[in-house]
Amino acid sequence: MMRILHRWPGLVLAALLFVTALSGAALSLFPTLDAVQTPPAAAGLTVAELAQRAQAVHPGLEQIRRAPSGQVSVWWFDGNQPGSAVIDPATGRDVGSADPDPLRRWFTTLHRSLFLDDGGRLAAAAGALAMLVLALSGAVLVARRTGGWRHWFARLRGPWPGRLHTQIARVAVLGLTLSSATALWMSAETFDILTMEPARLEAPAQVSGQTGLALTAMEALRSTPVAELRELSFPAAGDPQDLFTLRTDRGMGYVDQGTGALLAWQDLSPGQQLSETIYMLHTGQGAPLLGLILGLLALGVPILSVTGILIWWDGRRARPQLKDNAAAAQAQTVVLVGSESGSTWGFAATLASALRAAGQTVHVGPLTSFAPRRYGRAERFLILAATYGDGATPASADGFLERLQALPTAPAAPVAILGFGDRSFPGFCAYAAALDDAARAKGWAPLLPFDTINRQSAQDFTRWGRALGQALGIELELAHQPVPPATTTLTLLERHDYGAAVQVPMAILRFALPPASLWQRLTGQGFAHFEPGDLLGILPAGSPVPRLYSLASGARDGFIEIVVRQHAGGLTSGQLTQLEPGQTARAFLRRNPGFHAPASRAPLILIGAGTGVGPLAGFIRRNDAHRPIHLFFGIRNPDSDFLYRDALSAWQAEGKLTRLFLAVSRADHGKQYVQEVLREQGPQVAEAIRQGAQIMVCGGRDMAHGVNDALTDILQPAGLTPAMLKADGRYVEDVY
Template sequence: MLRQFHSLSGLIATLFVVLLTISGAVLSLDPLLERSQAKIAGTSSISVAELAGKLITRYPGTEQIQRHPSGSIIVYFTDGDQTGADLINPLTGATIGAYSSSPIMVWIKNLHRSYLLGTPGRVVAGVAAFFMLLLTLSGAVMLINRLGGWRHIFRPIQGPFKQRLHTEVGRVAVLGLILSASTGLYMSAMTFELIPDYSSAEPGFPTHVDGGVPASIDTLSALKVIPITEFRELVYPYPDDPMGVYSITTDQGSGFVDQATGQLLSYQAYGNPQKLYEFIYMLHTGEGLWWLGLLLGLSALAVPLMAWTGIQIWWSRKQSATTINHNSAARLADTIILVGSENNSTWGFAKTLHDALHRLGFQVHTASMNQIGHHYPQAKRMFMLTATYGDGDTPASANHFLTRLAKMTKTPDVPVAVLGFGDRQFPEFCQFAKEVEAALITKGWPQLLPLETIHRQSPQEFARWGQAVSSVLDKELTLVHIPVHPASTTLTLVERVDYGTAVQAPTAVLRFKSPEGSHKGLLNRLLRRSGLPHFDAGDLVGILPPGSSVPRFYSLASASKNGVLEICVRHHPEGVCSGFLHGLAIGDTVEAFIKLNPSFRPASGKAPIILIGAGTGIGPLVGFIRNNKAHHPIHLYWGGRSPQSDFLYETELKRYLKDKRLTKLNPVFSRISQGAYVQNKITEDDVELRQLIGEGAQFLICGGRNMASSVAAALDKVIAPLGIDVATLKAQGRYREDVY
């Protein structure tokens, strides 16, 4: 519900909010520009009388003196029939230059306040400020929920690039946007008298004026006691009017001064409501706090970027919406599928399951988990497919499920199987699915199958789960889910290096280029023109083997700037794609596309990097080392079988040791030392690793799931004396995995 409200509000208000924020960002420069022109050094000891006295000779026709919040002093005067305004130096009274409001800034200010539409535009601007506040607050709540609470507000954000950009920018700008929107809304409400206007309170005009000969302004006692730093405005009396008075405004209040005696005739101090208004006005405009104005302006500039990314995220979500055909009514269905999804991708898997069951003759009803019913009279089985949002949170279409389940007084006698979707990069992998299964067990719900989990929407893992479902249905259920992926590009194999034949583990490093050309300096352009976006080591390439529409993903050992697309592939005896790749000769082609994997990257900074892998998991790790031109400390732990046969990238790694891109190489070979694996080497280096962790080290692990589990267990023991564990490092964004 909150996500839908946030998206709908953003779409409705986008144009007006963007205009409001861009114009506000431009206006935020005003305080800084004025501050740069102001001469304020040493002005604290100058009084208003002294300042006015310095202007007597230069400006005999002075009508008004103003001090802007920036400290600039402006004198307004007449010279014969001409009027003018000059910016002056308060220390000397000398003219700095003519003063005039920029027509462009006046136009932008009118655009900001009323969209150039007068009173109706002011109403629209007020509504836009209201929507901006709602968008910012709802976005902040969503961000907090995603990160697991206020305490984790600075936790690294995972996800696709556009989504990370949207949330990262929002996280930085949120306080500035809340301040701008709330103060703008307050001022708009005051404009339309929805709250009292305290900005125009003035003292009563004096009933008794001396009427004597005007004294020199620099001798007036009331003006002598007002320092220039507290002064705002001095309005002179009309010439040759003995009953005229000076009107003075300061930071504390306003009053009238007798031009003959210099006495303060009447005075009204500002009350708390007036001070509140002025404080809010200062916060909104930055006038008097130029640095705040700049911060608010920078925050405002985040809005167009977030609007652009937000619309793209919304459109992607809309495009990924799934239509369920042949959806039986819940009361007639023998099979129920309930779906918990945040960004619609889980619905695609549910549709594949729904369609496969329908083809087998089942009556299937598919709905969101929030629509769980109390009674399914014909149901004989139930499947719950649910993602986990962020790091352990409930997805949108299941955010009421646990509450509704808890309120059920009678549990339907329908066996249920829970399938969780998530990313092992998050510490709370498939946490919501685990909570769902636990709640169902507590309620006494019969179990059709134990909980299974799917990593990164793997079609292969989903197909294997389908085989488990087949066993309980006693019918062959084939689940072939084809996720939507970008159009593929033809790549040509230009180089291969083979390893591992002697140890029955044939492995190849394969390097591809776009067929349009092979000039290294042009590869980026060529790849983009042929459909591949920019990629980095650690991203994934989807390979489509001949005769299959289901891609197999491989971690990239190269970046676009390296001039090739490089992968490291082991030949599995029953592997369709690995067999195809190992059979390629130089000049052969493959169909491929890029899937970005931004969560598997070394974080920026100078902290040590510890890379851990086994077998072909070394691919992206070598890519990180290859691109370490800044020579950050990198320690590599890698496990193979034999140094003579499958020491992958041996020559290249030793070269990186010499040129300092790699700090330390720690290879382990199981055929040389029986039972020696990479996790054993980690245990041996416990002292060194604890020292590196104390220096802020981050870990990146790539390889098989069993290896990754063993590494995590070994590392937990190594870092236990530090009072932390792997889960802590994951929560801090210092432990990232790419496992399969």
């Protein structure tokens, strides 16, 4: 529900929010300009002295106004000709026009009413309401994504539109909430839904009837400092019964023109004070710095609008059109999907197609639609659930867990739960695991044990499908083929071969960086921007299924570099290891922000084995700031597969690499694995971590498990664990 509240007001009213935010940002500049351009009033200057100076310049003076910025304006009649000006309080002389300049008037009308009078004011109010809903619901969603309010500024991962959207939102949300709430209040006052004005102060019936008293002799004006003045209206010329009307920050009253006495006074009511405070908070009038801050935060709205639309569109595009989807009441197999970005729907479509081919009737729907009474013929439930952020509920699963827990009894048909996630995230498949716990607690019979898919692995999905087929007594081959991404042709520049002596062919492949258009550079598409640790997808000839390799270079290096090991029967690795300079490969870029070296002066501990050294080498290459970096590198034989041997020596000489710890598993004098070398350096590693060091691990899963176990033992005396470091973003993995 929270995502629905957040998504649709933003999508439907994106253009309106875009216009009101930009016009509001422009208007936020004017209070500061007024404050800068306004001549300062002398300390202790009274309204009487100001009025005398202004009247000396303009004898037909009718009114003096002081704006919250301190700017003083006067209005007068010269004969029958009206006039107005901004004056210098020190002299009473004109320094500028009192009329708003056309640009300010244009932006004000656009912001308040879209040039549509009352209809436009209602539209602007609707925009303010939408912005308030977006800000409040967005705050809840940010807290969910980051793992709670205490982790509001936690490091973000995932596709760049979502990261940028969240980064801006968590900075701007307080200002947008304030601006939208105050705008709604002001709209309510405009349409008399709220009325803060007290009963009008009546002019006193008894006046002196005298005229001609000097302004500087009037006690009420002499006792009022200019710093408190809002407005002074003069009595009509020749009318002895008329009075001065004085308005200040404290209230309003009437002053006898013949005696200078204050005849009646009314303090500002609490409602008026509240209304004026809200006006100040919204416009910045009287608080120019606040206005600038709110205007700056409002500039985030166009970016939020664009990134929000991109997030919605990516999710919509990733969700396939389901063909031959049986009605829920008729289906033997019910497939329920919990997805954030839409990719899990592709797996659901592949599963449904294979089950239909095996003779099943299948209904596929979101977890949000779950209601046991709908599935009258269901023989089994299959739940495919991704995890949003750090263990939160994905978009198409809102409310499912609560409905499941509220059921008096579990559905009679058994269930199989499959989680989708990325092992480099601390909350890997946490939502799916929570579903499995809730299902077991409810007594829902399992069709299969809980299982997971890492990084949308088609191989993992095929393995799970075979287990499902065995449980159903049918042949089930799930050949999932995601929609192939748009690719770019890369030309190989050079290659360096390793591993022949240990019968494990490996190569460092360096491709030419393809040219990027201006649009690609502006939007970050193609290969315009990338970092070591991002992923290069290679689409082999004769297959629509890409293979991902961690990049050992960034765009600033001027080339694209990966490390490839040839696997027995591996289609992609086989083609790449046979590639010669001048030949090409089809490739695409996939961001992997969760495995970027963070900008910091804290030590960096890099741990990898074999081809896992690729992105780690990229981090070292880019270490121009000479941050302390310690590399633990596992190889088989230093004479055969010591990847980047010469480069690592050069980087150490240049100060980019502080220390290299080599683990050799097939040496004549004995074997060592990288986790064993890590244990040998345990005290030094623990001390570096206590000083804020960050850990990055890249390589095979078995190696990563061994490293995790070693670090568990190393950190135990310090009261730390790898899980605690992962939760703080100080321990990240790129494991395959």
